[in-house]
Amino acid sequence: xxxxxxxxxxxxxxxxxxxxxxxxxxxxxxxxxxxxxxxxxxxxxxxxxxxxxxxxxxxxxxxxxxxxxxxxxxxxxxxxxxxxxxxxxxxxxxxxxxxxxxxxxxxxxxxxxxxxxxxxxxxxxxxxxxxxxxxxxxxxxxxxxxxxxxxxxxxxxxxxxxxxxxxxxxxxxxxxxxxxxxxxxxxxxxxxxxxxxxxxxxxxxxxxxxxxxxxxxxxxxxxxxxxxxxxxxxxxxxxxxxxxxxxxxxxxxxxxxxxxxxxxxxxxxxxxxxxxxxxxx
Amino acid sequence: xxxxxxxxxxxxxxxxxxxxxxxxxxxxxxxxxxxxxxxxxxxxxxxxxxxxxxxxxxxxxxxxxxxxxxxxxxxxxxxxxxxxxxxxxxxxxxxxxxxxxxxxxxxxxxxxxxxxxxxxxxxxxxxxxxxxxxxxxxxxxxxxxxxxxxxxxxxxxxxxxxxxxxxxxxxxxxxxxxxxxxxxxxxxxxxxxxxxxxxxxxxxxxxxxxxxxxxxxxxxxxxxxxxxxxxxxxxxxxxxxxxxxxxxxxxxxxxxxxxxxxxxxxxxxxxxxxxxxxxxxxxxxxxxxxxxx
Numbered sequence: 001x002x003x004x005x006x007x008x009x010x011x012x013x014x015x016x017x018x019x020x021x022x023x024x025x026x027x028x029x030x031x032x033x034x035x036x037x038x039x040x041x042x043x044x045x046x047x048x049x050x051x052x053x054x055x056x057x058x059x060x061x062x063x064x065x066x067x068x069x070x071x072x073x074x075x076x077x078x079x080x081x082x083x084x085x086x087x088x089x090x091x092x093x094x095x096x097x098x099x100x101x102x103x104x105x106x107x108x109x110x111x112x113x114x115x116x117x118x119x120x121x122x123x124x125x126x127x128x129x130x131x132x133x134x135x136x137x138x139x140x141x142x143x144x145x146x147x148x149x150x151x152x153x154x155x156x157x158x159x160x161x162x163x164x165x166x167x168x169x170x171x172x173x174x175x176x177x178x179x180x181x182x183x184x185x186x187x188x189x190x191x192x193x194x195x196x197x198x199x200x201x202x203x204x205x206x207x208x209x210x211x212x213x214x215x216x217x218x219x220x221x222x223x224x225x226x227x228x229x230x231x232x233x234x235x236x237x238x239x240x241x242x243x244x245x246x247x248x249x250x251x252x253x254x255x256x257x258x259x260x261x262x263x264x265x266x267x268x269x270x271x272x273x274x275x276x277x278x279x280x281x
Numbered sequence: 282x283x284x285x286x287x288x289x290x291x292x293x294x295x296x297x298x299x300x301x302x303x304x305x306x307x308x309x310x311x312x313x314x315x316x317x318x319x320x321x322x323x324x325x326x327x328x329x330x331x332x333x334x335x336x337x338x339x340x341x342x343x344x345x346x347x348x349x350x351x352x353x354x355x356x357x358x359x360x361x362x363x364x365x366x367x368x369x370x371x372x373x374x375x376x377x378x379x380x381x382x383x384x385x386x387x388x389x390x391x392x393x394x395x396x397x398x399x400x401x402x403x404x405x406x407x408x409x410x411x412x413x414x415x416x417x418x419x420x421x422x423x424x425x426x427x428x429x430x431x432x433x434x435x436x437x438x439x440x441x442x443x444x445x446x447x448x449x450x451x452x453x454x455x456x457x458x459x460x461x462x463x464x465x466x467x468x469x470x471x472x473x474x475x476x477x478x479x480x481x482x483x484x485x486x487x488x489x490x491x492x493x494x495x496x497x498x499x500x501x502x503x504x505x506x507x508x509x510x511x512x513x514x515x516x517x518x519x520x521x522x523x524x525x526x527x528x529x530x531x532x533x534x535x536x537x538x539x540x541x542x543x544x545x546x547x548x549x550x551x552x553x554x555x556x557x558x559x560x561x562x563x564x565x566x567x568x569x570x571x572x573x574x
Contacts, residue, residue: 214400
């Protein structure tokens with residue numbers, strides 16, 4: 001069954017390698033790789049002049065800036081509160097802890113459109129929180145602030161679930177040693193415990209950020225979708241497609257993927273650098 | 282020692298040296314609770330409040346609407362195809378990756394995870410570029426009267442792409458940690474390859490498989506962005522439940538939108554309950570992977 005040259009794999013007593021890998025590769029190619037290649041080919045066939053004309057269009061730039069900017073702010077908020085929630089769940093025992101622990105995964109389970117209409121109802125000027133904010137002259141729904149809130153909802157579990165297992169692994173003896181050597185609790189937490197968590201925290205930030213950049217369902221209901229102001233990049237792709245402007249949609253999608261991968265590459269590089277500098281913490 | 286001067290000691294009692302003081306704990310728990318309450322619980326509760334705003338009669342009225350019923354049927358159909366397919370891919374991929382050593386394994390792992398780092402809208406877009414009217418295969422499909430985009434096959438394909446990694450990434454680390462010795466013993470005793478897989482491997486990973494299927498199903502039934510791009514939003518024909526919510530919402534039929542939303546929110550709650558139960562009851566058999574998504 002094996003269609004791979006034998007030099008590519010080591011001998012094994014188990015059967016079915018060719019069948020399993022063949023099925024996996026066939027499914028992966030048909031479902032993921034060939035369709036993505038279609039995007040890349042389409043982008044390549046547009047030609048640099050047209051490509052940059054669409055890329056430099058103020059509406060494209062505004063949408064990309066909004067998507068990456070709001071995703072960045074939301075991921076930063078989630079980094080702070082995700083760490084706090086992971087800390088509370090790992091370190092403290094209190095009534096309701098199990099329910100909170102389970103509820104953190106809600107954004108993974110709740111369809112984005114459901115979260116979207118619900119948050120729009122809450123933060124709209126006539127909604128329970130939106131009406132209070134209105135009295136203080138603050139508009140949440142139909143502004144970039146509403147987009148940030150939706151992305152905070154979507155991204156929170158990524159940070160908590162990445163940090164939580166690492167925090168559980170931190171040995172208590174390093175804290176005891178730090179305390180015995182006379183460090184204050186705050187100093188022990190920030191200079192002894194948390195450095196172990198920083199790589200996981202950065203990974204959680206990257207996951208939340210990547211998800212936020214591409215998020216569509218939870219955002220479009222609360223965003224207001226005003227061109228140049230509150231129109232996210234994924235929505236602009238949908239609009240271009242509805243206008244049968246496949247080229248425009250392709251260019252924006254390609255830019256989104258390129259910037260996303262560049263940022264993930266950068267974050268990986270930072271993690272590799274911090275590992276060589278501080279040891280494998 | 283300049284740093285320590287800025288941090289005042291919280292306590293001089295040695296038993297408290299490796300924990301925060303009670304008031305600090307209370308404040309941190311309260312902040313975490315308030316944040317989760319505002320960000321997570323409030324939107325969830327709002328779905329049910331809004332759905333019941335005009336009473337149970339209106340709520341049930343939404344589900345008597347043929348378009349709503351068609352949307353529910355389509356969502357179930359799409360999940361019934363996408364989830365078993367991705368479960369099969371997950372089993373095949375984890376068998377190849379966990380039980381054998383071969384070159385390019387890390388690349389394969391990265392490619393399997395790729396759909397997680399792509400915007401759902403782009404996941405839909407790639408199929409439009411492939412099968413749409415102006416797509417690579419569009420004219421050929423049109424000649425042969427095959428409809429993929431703005432039809433059910435496109436919705437299924439987009440859903441399969443978005444949910445592709447869910448089962449595989451639960452199974453691969455678990456199967457890797459289990460090794461091959463049990464399978465080798467079964468084969469030595471004369472069992473066939475398929476028999477070994479069904480009677481040895483599958484029982485070892487069944488809870489992780491169920492866990493992956495659960496998450497895959499939740500995403501498949503709730504997917505919005507990718508499906509929205511390829512659906513064409515034809516009422517009664519190519520509307521899934523999430524798309525139907527959007528249509529009702531844009532028609533200012535808020536009670537209807539939240540009624541359908543409450544059904545999906547109920548599904549989300551059942552998913553969370555089942556997932557929590559699996560994590561609690563079978564923690565060891567899910568391996569350390571239960572926290573990763």
